[in-house]
Each structure stands twice: as structure tokens, then as C-alpha cells.
Amino acid sequence: MKGKRKPGGKKHSASTAAAAAAAETEKNKKKPKSLGQRIHQALFGWMDTVIKLNGKKLVPNNSVISKFMLPLTVWAVAVIVVFGVTFQRLAGLQAPLASLNAAARVTYLISRVRVTGDHLAFASDINERHRIKDDLLLMVTDLREEYALLMYGGKIHHIAEGTTYSLLTPPAAFASPDVAQLFFRTNGCLRNDKSTCFKPDSPYHQITHNGLDAMVDRFIDTYEAFGNLPAELAYANHTLYLWLNQVVPDDMMDGIYQAIDLFGTYTISKFEGVTQLHQIMMVVTISVVLSFIVLLYRPYVKLLHEESKDIAGMLSQLPAEVSVEETVKVHVLGLPPRVDGRTASMVGGQSIMMMGPGGMMMAGPPGVSGQAGMGMMMSGMMGPGMRIPVPPGQPGMYAGGGGDGFGRGMYGGADGAVAVNVRGRGGAPGYY
Structure with missing residues (x-):
């Protein structure tokens, strides 16, 4: 299956501006109108983190907030009682x-x-x-x-x-x-x-x-x-x-x-x-502070680190043309997209991927400015593989005869190289 990508230009700028305007309109709709809504937004708005994406709704779990507020509540009640x-x-x-x-x-x-x-x-x-x-x-x-x-x-x-x-x-x-x-x-x-x-x-x-x-x-x-x-x-x-x-x-x-x-x-x-x-x-x-650090803060920080690694692994699977930072800003944080035409797509870069058995080759995306990318494949080190040269600016091919392959690749671009981990499986020849 061939993958097509819209070239940069006026159409791209117009679509970006339209997306920005739509995001701004949606943001204005969510703003509180009445005084009661404004007070609720000021007090509890930071807890209303419902995310609607691709027809699905992500509802937050505020149990962590309750657990973090429990020691503070106990301490505040103790202060009020003691001082009273x-x-x-x-x-x-x-x-x-x-x-x-x-x-x-x-x-x-x-x-x-x-x-x-x-x-x-x-x-x-x-x-x-x-x-x-x-x-x-x-x-x-x-x-x-x-x-x-x-x-x-x-x-x-x-x-x-x-x-x-x-x-x-x-x-x-x-x-x-x-x-x-x-x-x-x-x-x-x-x-x-x-x-x-x-x-x-x-x-x-x-x-x-x-x-x-x-x-x-x-x-x-x-x-x-x-x-x-x-x-x-x-x-x-x-x-x-x-x-x-x-x-x-x-x-x-x-x-x-x-x-x-x-x-x-x-x-x-x-x-x-x-x-x-x-x-x-x-x-x-002193007891509340020590309990907070030992029983809540340290375990929660550990979970955050693990979750950050998982999220980084999932985001690394996105195509090079997708701007991870821009996606998070627009769909998670609800910020308007950039309208200056700059995205995270590669410009005149070079793509190299080294895989295990069942090697995989992908061509670098064509440069927006017209400069073609280059691509090459190295076959798996423990199984048969093929090396297919790719003409500049053409889609890449993949081929392999081994099992699963996993390797670390580099997507190169004008803004620098982004390291990703890609898992591929050898099979029939095809186009990418």
C-alpha cells in the first residue's frame, strides 16, 4: 500500500489556520459563562480533565487527588482543632x-x-x-x-x-x-x-x-x-x-x-x-509529612516514571511526519495548533533503520522543500534478508525471511535526529 503525503504550501497553511480557528472556537465554547460556572472553574476546573478524541472520551480518575489531599486534610483538621x-x-x-x-x-x-x-x-x-x-x-x-x-x-x-x-x-x-x-x-x-x-x-x-x-x-x-x-x-x-x-x-x-x-x-x-x-x-x-513522603509521594513518582517510559515508547511508534509535541498540545492540552507552517515533519533528511531477523527498510520522506530523502536497509543479523536500493524520493520496500525483528532506528531531519524503536515481522515483499 502506497502512502501519500500532502506537500507543503498554501493548502497546508490554509488547513493549519483552519484547524487553529476551529480549536480556538472550541476553546471559547468551553469557557464558563455565568458567575457560578466561573467560580466552579476557579475552584474545581483543574480536576475537569475529560478528553474527547476520535469519538472517544477519556474520563480522569481523581482517586489519586483524594489520596494526596487526605494527609493535608488530616493536618488541616488537626491545626483547626488544636488552635481552637x-x-x-x-x-x-x-x-x-x-x-x-x-x-x-x-x-x-x-x-x-x-x-x-x-x-x-x-x-x-x-x-x-x-x-x-x-x-x-x-x-x-x-x-x-x-x-x-x-x-x-x-x-x-x-x-x-x-x-x-x-x-x-x-x-x-x-x-x-x-x-x-x-x-x-x-x-x-x-x-x-x-x-x-x-x-x-x-x-x-x-x-x-x-x-x-x-x-x-x-x-x-x-x-x-x-x-x-x-x-x-x-x-x-x-x-x-x-x-x-x-x-x-x-x-x-x-x-x-x-x-x-x-x-x-x-x-x-x-x-x-x-x-x-x-x-x-x-x-x-512530622508524622503526616513522613507518611506522605513514604506512603504516597515516592510510590506515585515511581509510577509516573514508569508511565512516562510507556508513553514515550508508544509515541515513538508514530510516523516521522507526525509532530508528537503538536499532537499533545492540540488533542490533550486543548491548545490551538501552530499557524506558522512549522511542523515536525522531516525536511531533506535521511532515514536509516537496522533490524534483527526480518529486516525492514523504509525510505526517508520527500523533503517539503523539494529535496529528496534517502533510505537504505540492512538485513537481519540472524536471518535471511534482502537489500533493495531505493531511488531518491521513492517509497521504500521491505522484505525478510526471518521471525520478529526489533531494532533501534534514527529518523533524521532538518531539526535533528529522533531515535525510535520499531518492531517488524518478516513476510512477503511489499511497498511502504
Whole structure:
């Protein structure tokens, strides 16, 4: 059977231009028209890869996409859950931080009351003593209010402008069992050095062994009474001041520092929960990445390489006149064909094929510019064969007497040589 090929020229250019126009028209028909179609195209258009070719429809299998999206989906869900719980817990940290700030403020007011009371106890100027008494009573009032807010909740007052932390304080008495134990339930000594605690027969034993709350209330009441004494009686040798000097420095202040540690530990424990969540998130992220690489990415790349080799082998069977790149662009990618007249057909080239048993000879296609190609055949190395000279520009012949033959050939052309693998079978003489 003789194969004919259309020569290049105006007809070829016209047909190419017509094909380009038809491809452009078909492409315009596929463009989305409505807003909904445009949104769908933007979101899911990359998955709509249906190919219609020669009356057949190639439908894509999106299971690979689903497998690749699964690790990303798991990771995204984990991120959303972890950060949602994190924000919730961080919002819950406002209460412990407010209690910690209130406890620090109460400690500061206790220190100020003690310093002002010592100043009053040892001041000698009568006018100065009256001024110190007024300051002491004002500080005691503030301390009583702030301590009540710390224990039972409320809004802190007397705060400088520009304060950034929350002024709403939750009831610390119910925040933690340890806090409730320290302030209300303990019957032990609160001193750090237990060997110096008051004995049961001491007049200070009962007040120092009934929790921190009893001592703080007694501290506030005693300083208020000391500040209300006449100026000539409020000295360091007064019984009220002696009680303060015996109980406050060791028992009450050691208990206050223990309370501060409890508030700090409680607040830090809330932060540790958030830290553990983020550590879990890091482990999940590393696991998802490693699983993606080992279980999905490497096997998929291996399959792609194998498929690429198979596709290259199939494309190598196409005649030399067929432009593989142009065919893929037009029929697979849906791009318009080239209209400049350049194709992958050979121009003035040379074709040589070497086969095994059942040798095959093909003539090079005639050059588009009028220069004839040349062809030759080499018979099979392990079977009979024939050598038929081919005139320039004429179709080639094949002949052979062996079995199947397979060899590597070279199609030469003006744009270079293209290596192909061709399988032939010997048989009756014929024309190509």
C-alpha cells in the first residue's frame, strides 16, 4: 500500500489556520459563562480533565487527588482543632492571671501598711503622727477592699491608668483546692522553719494555726485599731503592735508567699496544657509529612516514571511526519495548533533503520522543500534478508525471511535526529 503525503504550501497553511480557528472556537465554547460556572472553574476546573478524541472520551480518575489531599486534610483538621482549643484555654487564662495580679497587689498593700505602721510606731513629731495615721487608715481601707476582691471576686479599683491586664478578678477561694486549703482549712503552722512555730500553750498558737485567711483578717483589724489610737498611745510598746510584731513577720508573711506560689503554679499549669497541645501538633505534623513522603509521594513518582517510559515508547511508534509535541498540545492540552507552517515533519533528511531477523527498510520522506530523502536497509543479523536500493524520493520496500525483528532506528531531519524503536515481522515483499 502506497502512502501519500500532502506537500507543503498554501493548502497546508490554509488547513493549519483552519484547524487553529476551529480549536480556538472550541476553546471559547468551553469557557464558563455565568458567575457560578466561573467560580466552579476557579475552584474545581483543574480536576475537569475529560478528553474527547476520535469519538472517544477519556474520563480522569481523581482517586489519586483524594489520596494526596487526605494527609493535608488530616493536618488541616488537626491545626483547626488544636488552635481552637488553644484559643479557648488562653481565654481561660485571663482568670488565673487576674487572680495572680490581685494577689500581687494585696501583697504590695500589706507591705505598705506594715511600713506605714512602723513609721507611726516610731515617729516622734506629733503633727507627723497625725498625718501618718490618716495615711495608715486609708491604706488599711484599700487593703480590706482588695483582699475581699481577691477572695470572693469583683473589679479591682485604685489602679493606675493604662493598666493592660483584666481588672475583673474571679473568686480565688474557689479557684483551686490548694488555695482553699491554705486559706481556710489548714490547721498547721505556715512558717517555713517549722521548728520556730508557736507551741500549743502560746497565746499566738490559735491564730497562727487556723489558716491564712484568719491571720490576714486579724492583721487588717489590728492595724485599723492601731491607726485609730490617740497619737500619744500609738507607739511600738502598745499591745496591738506587739501582736503584729510577733505574728506578721514569720507566720503571715510566709503564708502570703506560699499563696503567691500557689497562684503562680496554677497559672503556669494552664500554660503547660497549651504547650502540650502544641507539642502534640508538632508530632502530628512530622508524622503526616513522613507518611506522605513514604506512603504516597515516592510510590506515585515511581509510577509516573514508569508511565512516562510507556508513553514515550508508544509515541515513538508514530510516523516521522507526525509532530508528537503538536499532537499533545492540540488533542490533550486543548491548545490551538501552530499557524506558522512549522511542523515536525522531516525536511531533506535521511532515514536509516537496522533490524534483527526480518529486516525492514523504509525510505526517508520527500523533503517539503523539494529535496529528496534517502533510505537504505540492512538485513537481519540472524536471518535471511534482502537489500533493495531505493531511488531518491521513492517509497521504500521491505522484505525478510526471518521471525520478529526489533531494532533501534534514527529518523533524521532538518531539526535533528529522533531515535525510535520499531518492531517488524518478516513476510512477503511489499511497498511502504
